[in-house]
Amino acid sequence: MNFQLYPMGDHALLLEFGKVIDPKTHQQIQKITNVLEHSPPSWMVEYIPAFTTITIIYKPTEILYKEACLELNKIVLNMEEHNAINQHIVTIPVCYGDEFGPDLEFVADVNSLTKKEVINIHANGNYLVYMIGFSPGFPYIGGMSEKIAAPRKKSPRLNIAAGSVGIAGKQTGIYSIDSPGGWQIIGRTPVRLFQIDKQKPAFLKAGDKIKFIPISRNEYYEWVN
Amino acid sequence: MTMLTVLKRGFFTTVQDQGRYGYQKDGVVVSGVLDDYAHRIANYLVGNCENSPILEITLNGPQLQFHIDAVIAICGGNLSPSINGRPLPMWKSILIKKDTVISFGKCLAGARSYLAVSGGFHVPKVMESASTYVRGKFGGVDGRTLQMNDKLTFGPFSKLNKRIFEKLTGSTVANWSVPYQRMYSKKLIRVMKGRQYEEFTNISRTNFFKYQYTITTESDRMGYRLKGTPLALQRDEEMLSEAVTFGTIQITTDGQPIILLADRQTTGGYPKIAQVASVDFPSLAQMKPGDRIDFELITIEKAQQLLRQRERYLQLIKTGIRLKYS
Numbered sequence: 264m265n266f267q268l269y270p271m272g273d274h275a276l277l278l279e280f281g282k283v284i285d286p287k288t289h290q291q292i293q294k295i296t297n298v299l300e301h302s303p304p305s306w307m308v309e310y311i312p313a314f315t316t317i318t319i320i321y322k323p324t325e326i327l328y329k330e331a332c333l334e335l336n337k338i339v340l341n342m343e344e345h346n347a348i349n350q351h352i353v354t355i356p357v358c359y360g361d362e363f364g365p366d367l368e369f370v371a372d373v374n375s376l377t378k379k380e381v382i383n384i385h386a387n388g389n390y391l392v393y394m395i396g397f398s399p400g401f402p403y404i405g406g407m408s409e410k411i412a413a414p415r416k417k418s419p420r421l422n423i424a425a426g427s428v429g430i431a432g433k434q435t436g437i438y439s440i441d442s443p444g445g446w447q448i449i450g451r452t453p454v455r456l457f458q459i460d461k462q463k464p465a466f467l468k469a470g471d472k473i474k475f476i477p478i479s480r481n482e483y484y485e486w487v488n
Numbered sequence: 489m490t491m492l493t494v495l496k497r498g499f500f501t502t503v504q505d506q507g508r509y510g511y512q513k514d515g516v517v518v519s520g521v522l523d524d525y526a527h528r529i530a531n532y533l534v535g536n537c538e539n540s541p542i543l544e545i546t547l548n549g550p551q552l553q554f555h556i557d558a559v560i561a562i563c564g565g566n567l568s569p570s571i572n573g574r575p576l577p578m579w580k581s582i583l584i585k586k587d588t589v590i591s592f593g594k595c596l597a598g599a600r601s602y603l604a605v606s607g608g609f610h611v612p613k614v615m616e617s618a619s620t621y622v623r624g625k626f627g628g629v630d631g632r633t634l635q636m637n638d639k640l641t642f643g644p645f646s647k648l649n650k651r652i653f654e655k656l657t658g659s660t661v662a663n664w665s666v667p668y669q670r671m672y673s674k675k676l677i678r679v680m681k682g683r684q685y686e687e688f689t690n691i692s693r694t695n696f697f698k699y700q701y702t703i704t705t706e707s708d709r710m711g712y713r714l715k716g717t718p719l720a721l722q723r724d725e726e727m728l729s730e731a732v733t734f735g736t737i738q739i740t741t742d743g744q745p746i747i748l749l750a751d752r753q754t755t756g757g758y759p760k761i762a763q764v765a766s767v768d769f770p771s772l773a774q775m776k777p778g779d780r781i782d783f784e785l786i787t788i789e790k791a792q793q794l795l796r797q798r799e800r801y802l803q804l805i806k807t808g809i810r811l812k813y814s
Contacts, residue, residue, distance in 0.1 A: 269683060270680070270788050271683065271731070271733055271736070271763060272680055272682075272733060272735055272736070272763025272764070272765070272766070272788075272791070273680065273763070273765055273766050273788050273791035273792050273795060274733065274734075274766055275731070275733045277683070277730070277731070282728075284728065296513075308509055308510075309509050309510050309511075309512055309513065310513060311512045311513050311731035311754060311755070312513060313728070313729055313730040313731055313755055314728045314729065314730070315728055315730075316728075316730045316731070318730065318731035318733075320509075320512075320733065323766065323791075323792040323795050323796070324795065324796060324799045327789075327792055328788050328789075328792065394729070394755070395513060395514055395515040396515050396729055396731075396753070396754050396755030397515065397729075397753060397755065398515055398753070399514065399515045399516045399517070399624060400514060400515055400516075401515050403729070439515070440624070457514075457515075459614050459615065459626050460614075463514075464511065464514055464516065464615060465511075465514035465515065465516075468513070468514070469513070
């Protein structure tokens with residue numbers, strides 16, 4: 264496994280596995296986060312996976328940078344090859360269009376498609392959650408077809424409801440909490456991606472595979488109630 | 489049972505502990521106190537464990553009425569605390585009598601004061617922490633700043649809480665205080681090279697250390713936006729988002745630095761020129777809009793050595809306080 268270690272100041276360090284987003288790099292990160300999750304080193308405060316990196320927060324009063332690097336090298340070397348990786352497939356119901364997807368028509372128009380075609384392409388993609396960041400529970404999702412790519416809105420909306428499914432450039436995403444944003448909104452899921460009172464507050468985690476299932480407005484409201 | 493009522497709200501007062509760790513992989517912001525030293529010493533002075541929830545009071549403090557006798561300590565920036573109109577000493581254990589009112593006045597030094605009470609402020613924990621994250625509307629008191637008429641309660645007393653309380657009965661104010669001066673620097677902030685340091689132009693790397701940067705009014709617990717000589721990368725490149733930490737200094741597209749603090753987002757995509765040394769976080773916490781910063785480059789080894797020295801000093805203070813009340 265190829266990676267490089269870099270310091271992030273005096274209380275964090277970063278393992279970098281590559282410079283571009285791809286599923287292979289992501290798998291290596293998944294393998295290590297698995298080890299860190301299930302047998303965390305005593306000196307580690309927490310870890311934060313991203314597209315091509317894992318950042319590890321530590322207490323410099325307990326371990327120095329160079330010692331932490333040595334420890335991490337050991338952890339990676341001793342990692343078992345068959346180390347199971349997350350193959351979790353999560354289905355996310357989405358009600359596309361109308362009041363839940365005010366920008367569906369725009370996305371269809373810029374790509375010379377019908378709204379139905381946009382929904383079909385979006386719902387039939389194979390998606391991978393690369394990382395969680397930006398806001399609590401917000402997934403950075405890879406795998407959207409370029410056929411439905413669309414530029415961001417020129418001026419962001421002041422409030423986008425949690426659960427809104429959007430497109431920005433070649434990316435698709437789901438707003439995890441109510442927030443301002445400039446993505447083109449094509450639908451909404453009744454699933455709550457972030458709930459502070461849950462033992463696991465974030466619904467998705469890095470490494471999850473996502474399947475979007477189109478639902479009707481009635482099904483959406485049944486789900487919510 | 490109400491133990492304290494907020495009579496006036498002040499500018500920005502929140503309940504904080506050391507922060508919400510373990511959930512950054514879920515995108516959850518850490519929060520927590522900005523000045524961890526003032527927080528820890530205030531807790532030591534009243535006999536709490538060092539992670540006990542306290543009030544972080546910014547610039548213009550609240551007015552608080554106590555409904556029970558309690559031991560308190562105020563550390564950090566000097567916001568002119570007073571008790572029933574008389575000035576209240578800082579960095580000391582103080583016994584407060586039932587019905588007294590604590591107020592704050594002018595900001596004389598620093599920017600943030602930390603008020604600890606014996607037993608700690610009791611609020612429901614969210615994801616294992618009492619820290620308030622105002623943008624996310626969770627933690628602390630209903631995820632917000634203190635408001636008029638808020639009623640607060642304190643946690644149960646430990647043996648040490650009780651001993652300090654009993655020792656102070658009769659004298660009300662300890663006849664000693666913690667020597668704290670060596671923890672704060674007025675301008676100088678020591679940093680290490682950031683992840684993209686080498687990717688900035690030569691002149692930018694020189695200017696970052698040569699000129700002062702001013703903290704602007706667009707600064708809060710999330711980060712300080714600075715203004716000064718603009719800095720630039722050698723060539724524009726698209727950066728992949730990755731984790732940022734307390735003290736990460738990133739350069740935005742307009743060439744100005746932002747120092748990320750407790751309420752920072754977990755990940756960021758701006759280039760990082762430097763990382764503030766942990767030992768200087770308290771100095772940073774006590775700066776305010778208009779203050780100018782000089783950055784000085786040090787190595788990681790040096791930064792970690794300084795932090796360990798500081799830690800030993802804090803342990804000494806902790807032991808000293810315990811001995812006085814043993």
